[in-house]
Amino acid sequence: MTTHVRVLGIAQDAGVPHTGCDCPRCARHHAAPLYPACVALVSGDQCWLIDATPAIAEQLRMLPAFPDGILLTHVHLGHVAGLLQLGPEACDVHDFPVYATKSVHAFLRNNAPWNLLGINPMELTDGDASSTLRLGDIAVRTLPIQHRGPLTDTVAFLITGPNRTVLYCPDADRWDDLPALLAECDIALLDGSFYSREELPRQMDIPHPPIEETWAALSPAERKKVRFIHFNHTNPVLDADGPDVPCAVQGETIEL
Numbered sequence: 017m018t019t020h021v022r023v024l025g026i027a028q029d030a031g032v033p034h035t036g037c038d039c040p041r042c043a044r045h046h047a048a049p050l051y052p053a054c055v056a057l058v059s060g061d062q063c064w065l066i067d068a069t070p071a072i073a074e075q076l077r078m079l080p081a082f083p084d085g086i087l088l089t090h091v092h093l094g095h096v097a098g099l100l101q102l103g104p105e106a107c108d109v110h111d112f113p114v115y116a117t118k119s120v121h122a123f124l125r126n127n128a129p130w131n132l133l134g135i136n137p138m139e140l141t142d143g144d145a146s147s148t149l150r151l152g153d154i155a156v157r158t159l160p161i162q163h164r165g166p167l168t169d170t171v172a173f174l175i176t177g178p179n180r181t182v183l184y185c186p187d188a189d190r191w192d193d194l195p196a197l198l199a200e201c202d203i204a205l206l207d208g209s210f211y212s213r214e215e216l217p218r219q220m221d222i223p224h225p226p227i228e229e230t231w232a233a234l235s236p237a238e239r240k241k242v243r244f245i246h247f248n249h250t251n252p253v254l255d256a257d258g259p260d261v262p263c264a265v266q267g268e269t270i271e272l
């Protein structure tokens with residue numbers, strides 16, 4: 017039994033093919049979809065999901081067992097829509113642990129249909145070792161991240177196993193202090209939604225640090241840690257002849 021992170025999806029919230037899009041890049045993925053960004057933490061015969069995406073049914077089929085809980089980064093589409101599959105029409109869970117910040121739980125508690133699910137809210141707090149969550153032989157710390165609201169805050173997770181630490185940060189508006197964010201991890205799965213600033217006409221309204229700017233800011237040692245994730249369908253890294261930067265691969269396993 018190993019302890020590892022399994023990458024269950026690498027696309028932005030809407031997946032690739034993107035909803036309603038017939039661009040050549042989306043057309044190429046009709047037969048082999050890229051699911052919204054999601055990872056599983058696996059410790060022995062237990063596992064936990066980070067985020068509940070619209071493709072949760074397909075992503076659960078990539079796991080050996082039903083998860084023991086779900087951790088949430090924030091409440092945008094690709095990160096919570098899959099919670100609906102926990103309800104009575106599908107999995108019909110009861111007292112199912114959902115780990116999230118206070119503001120995320122307040123949102124889930126105060127709004128239907130989220131408050132009709134059999135969720136057991138487990139509150140995460142930002143910060144140091146005193147707020148570490150233990151899942152099997154994995155320790156998870158919660159890091160606050162600047163990302164557009166307005167409904168809740170957003171976090172990243174620092175995931176430490178017996179041998180290695182992985183940072184999971186699928187969504188950020190900008191990097192306030194990237195060296196500090198990368199300092200404690202061996203592998204960093206970082207927001208790579210867009211490659212450049214010119215991919216979308218409305219990109220100003222949905223800011224993400226473009227890969228080319230993030231990559232240029234990294235030191236050689238930091239570049240060895242980074243794998244980008246959370247790709248929008250406009251991102252040329254999805255092409256076989258796209259830019260040469262390290263990207264997470266759907267289905268890959270990262271030993272902890």
Ligand SMILES: [Zn+2]
Binds near residue numbers: 095
């Ligand atoms: Zn997202």
Ligand SMILES: [Zn+2]
Binds near residue numbers: 037250
């Ligand atoms: Zn497309």
Ligand SMILES: [Zn+2]
Binds near residue numbers: 090
């Ligand atoms: Zn988001």
